[in-house]
Amino acid sequence: MKKIEAVIKPFKLDEVREALSELGTSGMTVTEVKGFGRQKGHTELYRGAEYAVDFLPKIKVEAVVPDDLVERAIDAIKKAAHTGKIGDGKIFVYPVEQAIRIRTDEEGNQAL
Numbered sequence: 065m066k067k068i069e070a071v072i073k074p075f076k077l078d079e080v081r082e083a084l085s086e087l088g089t090s091g092m093t094v095t096e097v098k099g100f101g102r103q104k105g106h107t108e109l110y111r112g113a114e115y116a117v118d119f120l121p122k123i124k125v126e127a128v129v130p131d132d133l134v135e136r137a138i139d140a141i142k143k144a145a146h147t148g149k150i151g152d153g154k155i156f157v158y159p160v161e162q163a164i165r166i167r168t169d170e171e172g173n174q175a176l
Contacts, residue, residue, distance in 0.1 A: 065160040066134045070125045072145040072153040077123050083140035092127040130173050
């Protein structure tokens with residue numbers, strides 16, 4: 065099992081969710097986050113004063129998938145989140161040692 069963590073632009077969330085659902089992923093966690101990478105933020109004008117916005121709004125999508133779905137899930141996220149512009153996001157993949165469904169005590173892939 066692997067945990068896939070993707071930080072994407074907020075307006076791409078529905079496309080990413082649909083792409084992962086089509087693969088058969090059983091669930092995901094979505095968090096509103098703020099951050100920056102190469103974008104380095106931007107400046108905005110508010111009541112005549114210019115100020116820097118260092119942290120941009122992003123969405124973090126987390127899903128734990130069986131090993132045989134990892135590459136297809138990564139490809140699905142890349143295609144769904146892609147705009148071709150700076151700030152499209154990042155994907156991180158982590159090993160998951162164990163998963164346990166609390167309600168039924170199922171473990172491993174059955175717990176997903």
